[in-house]
Amino acid sequence: MLGHRVTENYDVVIVGGGIVGAACAxxxxxxxxxxxxxxxxxVGCGTTGASMGHIVVMDDSEALLNxxxxxxELWLRLxxxxxxxxxxxxxxxxxxAADAEEMDVVYQKAKNYEEHDIAVEVLDHKxxxxxxxxxxxxxxxxLRVVGDCVIxxxxxxxxxxxxxEVRENCNVCQISDNLVSLENGSEIRAEFIVNAAGAAAPKxxxxxPVEPRKGHLVITARYPGFCQHQIVExxxxxxxxxxxxxxxxxNIQPRPSGQYLIGSSREFAGWDDSINRNLVNRMxxxxxxxxxxxxxxxxxxxxxxxxxxxxxxxPPPRLASGDAGAGESKNGGDKLPIIGNWPKVKGLYIAAGxxxxxxxxxxxxxxxxxxxxxGQPPPIDPAPYRPSRLFRxxx
Amino acid sequence: MTRIVVVGAGPAGIAAACRAAESGAxxxxxxxxxxxxxxxxxxxxDYSVPRPVRNSKEAKNMREKTKISNGARKAKRWFNRLDxxxxxxxxxxxxxxxTGRSVQVQREQGELDSIAFDKLILAxxxxxxxxxxxxxxxxxxxxxxxxxxxxxAGMPVNPASPRGGVKRLRxxxxxxxxxxxxxxxxxxxxxxxxxxxxxxTSGMQLAKFALGILRYQPAKMVQGMGYxxxxxxxxxxxxxxxxxxxxxxxxxxxxxxxxxxxxxxxxDLVACAYxxxxxxxxxxxxxxxxxxxxxxVDNLQRTSIEGFFAAGEITGIGGTDLAITEGEIAxxxxxxxxxxxxxxxxxxxxxxxxxxxxVKSVVNKLIARRERQQKFARLLNQxxxxxxxxxxxxxxxxxxxxxxxxxxxxxxxxxxQRSAKLYTRCGMGPCQGRVCSSALQYLLDWExxxxxxxxxxxxxxxxxxxxxxxxxKAKK
Ligand SMILES: Cc1cc2nc3c(=O)[nH]c(=O)nc-3n(C[C@H](O)[C@H](O)[C@H](O)COP(=O)(O)OP(=O)(O)OC[C@H]3O[C@@H](n4cnc5c(N)ncnc54)[C@H](O)[C@@H]3O)c2cc1C
Ligand SMILES: Cc1cc2nc3c(=O)[nH]c(=O)nc-3n(C[C@H](O)[C@H](O)[C@H](O)COP(=O)(O)OP(=O)(O)OC[C@H]3O[C@@H](n4cnc5c(N)ncnc54)[C@H](O)[C@@H]3O)c2cc1C
Numbered sequence: 001m002l003g004h005r006v007t008e009n010y011d012v013v014i015v016g017g018g019i020v021g022a023a024c025a026x027x028x029x030x031x032x033x034x035x036x037x038x039x040x041x042x043v044g045c046g047t048t049g050a051s052m053g054h055i056v057v058m059d060d061s062e063a064l065l066n067x068x069x070x071x072x073e074l075w076l077r078l079x080x081x082x083x084x085x086x087x088x089x090x091x092x093x094x095x096x097a098a099d100a101e102e103m104d105v106v107y108q109k110a111k112n113y114e115e116h117d118i119a120v121e122v123l124d125h126k127x128x129x130x131x132x133x134x135x136x137x138x139x140x141x142x143l144r145v146v147g148d149c150v151i152x153x154x155x156x157x158x159x160x161x162x163x164x165e166v167r168e169n170c171n172v173c174q175i176s177d178n179l180v181s182l183e184n185g186s187e188i189r190a191e192f193i194v195n196a197a198g199a200a201a202p203k204x205x206x207x208x209p210v211e212p213r214k215g216h217l218v219i220t221a222r223y224p225g226f227c228q229h230q231i232v233e234x235x236x237x238x239x240x241x242x243x244x245x246x247x248x249x250x251n252i253q254p255r256p257s258g259q260y261l262i263g264s265s266r267e268f269a270g271w272d273d274s275i276n277r278n279l280v281n282r283m284x285x286x287x288x289x290x291x292x293x294x295x296x297x298x299x300x301x302x303x304x305x306x307x308x309x310x311x312x313x314x315p316p317p318r319l320a321s322g323d324a325g326a327g328e329s330k331n332g333g334d335k336l337p338i339i340g341n342w343p344k345v346k347g348l349y350i351a352a353g354x355x356x357x358x359x360x361x362x363x364x365x366x367x368x369x370x371x372x373x374x375g376q377p378p379p380i381d382p383a384p385y386r387p388s389r390l391f392r393x394x395x
Numbered sequence: 396m397t398r399i400v401v402v403g404a405g406p407a408g409i410a411a412a413c414r415a416a417e418s419g420a421x422x423x424x425x426x427x428x429x430x431x432x433x434x435x436x437x438x439x440x441d442y443s444v445p446r447p448v449r450n451s452k453e454a455k456n457m458r459e460k461t462k463i464s465n466g467a468r469k470a471k472r473w474f475n476r477l478d479x480x481x482x483x484x485x486x487x488x489x490x491x492x493x494t495g496r497s498v499q500v501q502r503e504q505g506e507l508d509s510i511a512f513d514k515l516i517l518a519x520x521x522x523x524x525x526x527x528x529x530x531x532x533x534x535x536x537x538x539x540x541x542x543x544x545x546x547x548a549g550m551p552v553n554p555a556s557p558r559g560g561v562k563r564l565r566x567x568x569x570x571x572x573x574x575x576x577x578x579x580x581x582x583x584x585x586x587x588x589x590x591x592x593x594x595x596t597s598g599m600q601l602a603k604f605a606l607g608i609l610r611y612q613p614a615k616m617v618q619g620m621g622y623x624x625x626x627x628x629x630x631x632x633x634x635x636x637x638x639x640x641x642x643x644x645x646x647x648x649x650x651x652x653x654x655x656x657x658x659x660x661x662x663d664l665v666a667c668a669y670x671x672x673x674x675x676x677x678x679x680x681x682x683x684x685x686x687x688x689x690x691x692v693d694n695l696q697r698t699s700i701e702g703f704f705a706a707g708e709i710t711g712i713g714g715t716d717l718a719i720t721e722g723e724i725a726x727x728x729x730x731x732x733x734x735x736x737x738x739x740x741x742x743x744x745x746x747x748x749x750x751x752x753x754v755k756s757v758v759n760k761l762i763a764r765r766e767r768q769q770k771f772a773r774l775l776n777q778x779x780x781x782x783x784x785x786x787x788x789x790x791x792x793x794x795x796x797x798x799x800x801x802x803x804x805x806x807x808x809x810x811x812q813r814s815a816k817l818y819t820r821c822g823m824g825p826c827q828g829r830v831c832s833s834a835l836q837y838l839l840d841w842e843x844x845x846x847x848x849x850x851x852x853x854x855x856x857x858x859x860x861x862x863x864x865x866x867x868k869a870k871k
Binding site: 042049155168169218219220221257262275277281284287288294295296297299300 | 492813818825847852854856858859
């Protein structure tokens with residue numbers, strides 16, 4: 001094999017078989033293009049396989065609301081056709097307000113959602129406990145977002161990739177003008193290349209401002225009926241201004257198996273691959289503050305994943321909440337994913353930086369990207385997510 | 396004083412704890428089970444009664460009646476030694492995590508405690524390899540250890556028949572290894588009718604094994620013959636294995652095969668195990684180096700992590716005597732009593748022998764003994780190596796992961812354990828793959844999955860109170 005280089009040709013090469021890469025491939029597959037998806041490991045083995053699969057509309061900013069709401073619509077459509085493959089659970093989201101101050105946020109949020117035709121229900125103290133009797137006493141109320149749901153991400157990634165050529169256990173070591181170089185020495189030419197390598201995307205596209213932001217999850221044994229919604233605290237708001245290196249927020253998700261996923265933690269620790277026991281304990285303590293009965297339940301496993309966090313120095317952050325929210329970043333930023341043409345490399349498109357919302361926003365991302373590649377009208381305004389916004393300062 | 400924590404109170408852990416304490420270390424011996432003794436000695440001493448009663452004549456007589464005397468005598472010696480040296484024995488305390496220089500233990504009631512150590516000895520033993528076959532999920536099909544445990548817990552093997560008289564339970568024992576003898580013997584002794592013992596390895600291998608025993612451990616031969624006599628006249632069939640269990644509300648019959656033909660035997664109970672696999676999960680969690688599913692240790696039982704030792708079946712399956720010797724060496728070494736002994740890892744066989752002769756320390760004697768016992772261990776592992784046929788045991792619709800109801804058909808096309816977990820949930824249930832993972836490592840040649848804390852299901856509240864108590868400790 002010495003000196004012998006294989007060169008293959010495809011129309012589109014997508015680097016990364018996570019939920020984002022898979023969604024992009026599925027979206028482009030209708031267009032009679034020769035598509036290849038490459039993953040260093042197996043489909044969904046990255047952050048996608050470590051995540052919660054909460055499909056949630058977020059209103060941190062207008063742009064985030066547009067992308068998440070549009071994406072949720074696409075998820076509901078997908079889930080309607082393949083509910084069991086997706087392990088679809090239409091549980092809604094319940095944002096919990098601890099006190100009067102947080103109730104004010106509930107009213108603001110409700111108004112914001114309703115203006116965008118997102119169905120919500122404001123819950124007072126009493127109705128909160130009617131929905132979720134296992135919440136701690138003394139909470140003020142909450143906001144129920146009816147259409148939010150839960151899916152099982154790795155299986156969804158596999159589902160999206162059905163019928164598409166996928167090369168697994170294949171490491172890409174470089175992306176240059178219309179060329180993807182593999183670790184085994186061979187090369188692939190492609191008119192379009194999509195970097196959807198998640199938190200590892202900057203390893204292939206220098207200057208891409210994405211960094212890993214580690215998050216832990218704990219799964220419990222089976223306790224069917226303990227809670228009905230994905231429940232997230234609003235209390236995060238208070239600590240948001242603090243630029244903490246580590247933070248936790250209460251977030252619980254019912255699984256169809258009767259188990260519960262408990263989150264969430266955020267931490268800038270690079271690619272550190274050990275369990276941060278202290279942070280996990282803090283996270284569980286937070287969860288038990290909100291649901292004391294959790295104390296009696298058994299945790300059977302802990303793991304973590306790396307959120308692909310955008311590190312932008314753009315407009316100041318607005319308030320964020322819960323896990324699925326992008327949370328505060330030490331770098332501030334607009335906390336939006338990076339979707340679209342990368343002007344510095346020929347044929348390169350980016351679909352990365354989805355932080356803690358990539359499962360939700362993958363489908364919307366794919367629509368935006370496909371529209372750009374195929375020269376079709378964009379489904380929503382693509383400007384807020386464009387890579388070109390990152391270069392503003394240089395001009 | 397050196398603080399030594401020993402995890403696992405089987406023969407290896409007990410020997411390690413004794414040696415370490417006798418050398419002046421402060422020793423804590425932990426076991427997740429309510430009684431010490433590990434797989435083999437746990438029931439030799441009735442710990443549920445206070446010590447004076449335990450040592451009473453009646454208690455002794457009762458024990459004598461139910462125990463295999465040779466092993467029990469040895470057990471008693473070690474238990475007495477343990478009583479004498481003042482080891483802090485903590486049972487019903489399971490180690491669920493190791494962080495830095497402390498172990499996190501979970502008590503029966505669910506609370507966590509952390510115990511700091513200077514040296515750690517891992518002696519977590521082994522568990523059975525259970526290979527799934529069609530029908531294995533029927534009631535009354537179980538592991539050999541399960542059958543033994545039920546028996547010791549008082550399972551009736553000759554229940555009264557409705558038509559008067561007693562109906563002896565018909566038992567098929569299957570799988571591989573000398574354990575089958577032992578369990579068949581104790582079942583027969585308790586009154587069950589042994590239909591047959593189906594041993595997968597060939598008659599030729601068994602003959603070699605018998606010769607080897609005569610050479611290395613003649614006493615074991617006597618023990619084996621004793622077992623055989625106990626369940627006589629049931630047949631012992633080499634080159635035979637259980638292909639399928641059939642029944643309705645419970646197992647009624649089994650299909651046996653020798654690879655060429657198959658036949659049916661009646662059975663009310665099936666006890667099956669294909670040998671033992673080292674329980675390395677805790678060591679893996681701590682990051683100790685492993686090879687082929689065993690913990691890697693050096694001449695003094697040191698693992699790849701400074702200050703961490705390992706002894707017993709966790710370093711490879713080799714039987715009780717080897718486990719004891721390894722435990723003794725680990726205990727002495729951890730307590731700093733093996734300093735005078737050079738580390739002979741880099742020496743040739745000949746040089747090693749010379750050194751061993753010249754330095755007549757206890758440790759060296761033990762090391763020489765360990766070498767002899769390891770020969771027997773190698774013979775054991777060769778003689779009962781599993782046939783490739785057994786990889787075909789499960790059918791496509793045979794459930795492999797019982798917690799999540801995942802079938803072999805769903806698993807066989809997955810690339811590895813991690814993919815299986817991601818796409819089928821195999822091994823994600825409460826047992827965390829403790830049963831199916833070993834089976835899949837054998838059936839599909841998969842690497843084990845990464846071990847994540849907690850090692851065993853742990854009460855969430857315990858994490859928290861533990862953090863709080865840690866904080867309090869830190870403040871003091
Ligand atoms: C604990 C946690 C909980 C979360 N919960 C939610 C939630 O509830 N809802 C939500 O919407 N989002 C959630 N997220 C966020 C979400 O998981 C991520 O945003 C999303 O998975 C990102 O998908 P991706 O495809 O970009 O990345 P990945 O899934 O990481 O995919 C990238 C793929 O690229 C491959 N790759 C990398 N480098 C190379 C290379 N050089 N060559 C070839 N292949 C390569 C990797 O193997 C990987 O498979 C959570 C994240 C975490 C950590
Ligand atoms: C089910 C079974 C039946 C057996 N029957 C026989 C027999 O009849 N005859 C015979 O000669 N040999 C028998 N053996 C083999 C015999 O047990 C071993 O050869 C010998 O006991 C090995 O000793 P050990 O100390 O290495 O491990 P073990 O005796 O297995 O002891 C390990 C101990 O560690 C404890 N432990 C493990 N993990 C943790 C943790 N995380 N925290 C706290 N404690 C932990 C376990 O509870 C156990 O008590 C049997 C083995 C098994 C598994």
